[in-house]
Amino acid sequence: MTIVLVRHGETDWNAERRLQGWAPTPLSERGREQATRAGEHLAARYAFDRVIASDLRRTRETAERIQQAGVEPEPTFEQRWRERDFGVYQGLTYETMFEEYPAFSVGQSGESALAATPERGESLLDLRERVLAGFDALAGDDTVLVVTHGGPLYAVCSHVLETDYATVLDEHSQDNCAVNECRSTADGFELVRRNDTSYRNST
Numbered sequence: 001m002t003i004v005l006v007r008h009g010e011t012d013w014n015a016e017r018r019l020q021g022w023a024p025t026p027l028s029e030r031g032r033e034q035a036t037r038a039g040e041h042l043a044a045r046y047a048f049d050r051v052i053a054s055d056l057r058r059t060r061e062t063a064e065r066i067q068q069a070g071v072e073p074e075p076t077f078e079q080r081w082r083e084r085d086f087g088v089y090q091g092l093t094y095e096t097m098f099e100e101y102p103a104f105s106v107g108q109s110g111e112s113a114l115a116a117t118p119e120r121g122e123s124l125l126d127l128r129e130r131v132l133a134g135f136d137a138l139a140g141d142d143t144v145l146v147v148t149h150g151g152p153l154y155a156v157c158s159h160v161l162e163t164d165y166a167t168v169l170d171e172h173s174q175d176n177c178a179v180n181e182c183r184s185t186a187d188g189f190e191l192v193r194r195n196d197t198s199y200r201n202s203t
Contacts, residue, residue, distance in 0.1 A: 001184040003138055004046060005146045005153055008054075008062040009035040010176040017094045021086035021121070024057040027065075034177040035062040039069025041179070041199040046143055048072065052134075053147035054081040062177070063147040071145065080134035083149035087121025106169045114166060128155040128165065135159065150174040156182070160189045 009031030013020045027035065042048075048071060053063035055077035063075040089097055089104075098105040106113045106124075117123040131152040138144050158168040160182050174180075174195050181193035 001139070001141065002046070002143045003135075003146065003182040003189070004042065004048075004144070005148060005156060005180040005182070006038055006042070006062070006066070007150055007153060007174050007176055007178050008058045008147060009033075009038075009065070011058050013091075014176060019086045019090055019092050019094065019097055020058070021083055021090040022056060023090055027058055027061045031058070031176060032061070032065060035065035036069050037200055038062075038177040038179070039066035039071050041202075042066060042145065043070030046071075046145070048145045049142045050138075051075040051145045051147070052081065052138075053077050054083070054149060054152075055079055056082055056149075059147050059149065066145075066147065075147065078134060080130050080137075081146060081148040081152055084124065084127045084151040085118075085121040087118035089118050089121070106166045111166050124151075124165070124169070127151055128158075131155040132159055153178075153180060156180070157191060157194060160191045 009027045011025040011031055012028050013025045015028065051063065051071065051073055053059045053075045060077060067075060098108065102108040104113055104116045114124045132155060135156055153174045154168050154172060157172060157180065158165040175197050178195040178197050179193055180195065182189040183192055
């Protein structure tokens with residue numbers, strides 16, 4: 001089994017470094033171009049049995065552009081693959097969030113930040129629980145594409161790499177339309193591609 005996970009294309013809020021959470025932010029022009037380029041790459045390299053995407057606007061738009069570029073079948077949309085719900089902090093810049101509310105910063109507060117829950121939002125542990133439930137539900141398909149967000153990708157990478165969740169959050173990165181590939185092994189999964197955007201340099 002192969003599971004390919006792709007982050008959505010860039011939005012204006014990404015460029016402004018704002019916490020998007022569940023906001024209905026559309027792709028920017030650059031993000032639309034990224035999604036089309038990712039779709040061309042994926043269509044040339046994989047034959048997918050199933051395509052799943054977060055149901056938020058930016059992932060819907062990314063999945064639709066990927067499909068238009070030649071990836072089949074038609075995507076289905078699931079809430080489990082949404083970004084973290086930042087609650088009342090949605091829309092703040094990362095700088096403001098972590099300077100004024102360091103309890104939510106893994107880099108500053110360590111493991112305790114994983115359980116910190118924004119008002120009307122969810123903790124990082126809550127996010128990981130629902131995302132890994134979605135990941136486990138993929139079992140049985142041959143090759144699956146998941147279009148999602150940075151937060152869910154950190155949760156999956158930590159799980160597959162068997163690496164401390166806080167360390168992955170603090171030290172890893174996921175670029176817009178980066179490709180991650182997990183392949184099944186006798187013991188679970190191995191991560192054979194992580195945060196890969198090298199396809200953009202190919203002709």
